Amino acid sequence: MGRNESIPAPAVRRLSLYLRQLEAFRDSNLHTVSSKQLGQALNITDAQVRKDLAYFGQFGQPGIGYGVDELIAKLRHILGTDQTWRVLLAGAGNLGRALLSYRGFQSKGFEVVAVFDNDPSLQGQPIGEDGPVVQSIEQLVSVVQKENIRLALLAVPAAVAQSVTDGMIGAGIKGILNFAPVSLLVPGDVTVANVDLAVHLEQLSFSIGSSGL
Amino acid sequence: MGRNESIPAPAVRRLSLYLRQLEAFRDSNLHTVSSKQLGQALNITDAQVRKDLAYFGQFGQPGIGYGVDELIAKLRHILGTDQTWRVLLAGAGNLGRALLSYRGFQSKGFEVVAVFDNDPSLQGQPIGEDGPVVQSIEQLVSVVQKENIRLALLAVPAAVAQSVTDGMIGAGIKGILNFAPVSLLVPGDVTVANVDLAVHLEQLSFSIGSSGL
Structure with missing residues (x-):
């Protein structure tokens, strides 16, 4: 680094x-x-x-x-956010759709330019009104390399998170924002930021204490 | 506290x-x-x-x-997670639906027992297959008090986040997990945890540096 x-x-x-x-x-x-x-x-x-x-x-x-x-x-x-980062989204379920419509990203210099999901019923269709067309995860390697994408949002089910991660890293992804509630194993030159929502709730539950119940 | x-x-x-x-x-x-x-x-x-x-x-x-x-x-x-916390969800859009289906919550002792949205087309219907029925935000005060709910997930658009927060606090909510990209003003006895996804992406962008672009 x-x-x-x-x-x-x-x-x-x-x-x-x-x-x-x-x-x-x-x-x-x-x-x-x-x-x-x-x-x-x-x-x-x-x-x-x-x-x-x-x-x-x-x-x-x-x-x-x-x-x-x-x-x-x-x-x-x-x-590094004075430039626009082109980001991929793996997983086009509810969370993925929510991330795509999250206004905070674009204003901070992050643009989701490719979306992948292994559900065939989603593939070939745009996400949202003018979002990217969902592609199969098999196409991920060629798209990442062609588009020179380095950052990924990982919003797939926990059970497939590691295998999707391995594929993304093989394709050249260097930073992953992980929403799956699992610890990902990655090589030393790849950075993972985990968004563990349960940790936030634990902190709230601690600060409130159990006095109110 | x-x-x-x-x-x-x-x-x-x-x-x-x-x-x-x-x-x-x-x-x-x-x-x-x-x-x-x-x-x-x-x-x-x-x-x-x-x-x-x-x-x-x-x-x-x-x-x-x-x-x-x-x-x-x-x-x-x-x-405080050896008990089950009953949590409300404000906002039944994509992010709200994603939060409802997030497996990490239930296993950590958090159960979403009430969902509110001011979109009439969503109200009166269950969220997901067996989720709670969406209620109008006007009903929030009476539900919070009846169910003695203390924790809330806030997944409404930024423009209405503060007004929904004010209503929730008036109803007795003491902890808020905030997904709206705004700073909420709350009294001293209320705790807010902000999930600012752009902050995570900035940290990734920093750690990757701009060398790859």
Whole structure:
């Protein structure tokens, strides 16, 4: 993973939070913010904000702060979302359809350009009103290579998640957003982000406690 | 939030990871594990494992380790998932349907017992084969109070997310798993967990870098 090896993963995760908050500031017509304001909005100390950003260069001016538009542009560049990423979707069931219609993706630079499902009744038809045509999983390798796709959304049933993953990696996929409730085995040069919804619910259940029941 | 105030949120998040890994150990017929084994499987130091667990009591035996089944039961009790939580779903679109069919929930102690949507064409019909009947959002308050529901999955469009949230909180909801790409404003006694899928994709895009494009 080259350039990123020395930067702690939590710092990179916070970049996404900073970016989200800066976009909210921009939408409120704020043009300059201090590390203190940025931190306060996110419950993070201003020292942590400055330290995280310092991994990536020199931003802002002491006593003045950060230019909101400028820092947004720089964070997008660091995160790689100042370009459009072409993404594939494996699995065209309810979850896959929900992901395709999720507005958050396109506005952040992610475009689903190919959809695969091994249900023949779905194949050959577009998903949604003007979505991509569903293709069979057998076509995945050639499409990934032709379209040079590197990122995948995995929304297939748990039972086939690993075999679909193996196929995608063989085709050249390097990053997988995994919605199947299983741990995927992948080589070291492939990154998986797991969206385990039950973990979120456990955290909520803990914070509520059992007092209300 | 009473009992939980002094425990760092990252420690609580790791409890979910420990639980997930212990379930995997159990499925591999491992009956006893050390903090080192548990930590290694998750890239966490054994000192951190012991420190996290120590917030909640005394577990395991020095030199022997933890009984896998016993620690699973204790973590579920701490997280509050040794009981079944009745959960409501607001929004019966593609994402809502996907959440209803998500197998990870039920096995972790979460049961969706009520579904609401303000689309009249969906109301009065069951979701899926034997899912709950969709009700109008106007009925939410009375159902939440009658069924004593405390947790909600929010899968409505961003534009109505805050107003639906206000209604749910007025009805007594204390924890919200939010899928809408907006920041919800909630009172201090309500917990929100945001599932921001674009954040996950940004992290993947960062880790892949732009070298492949």
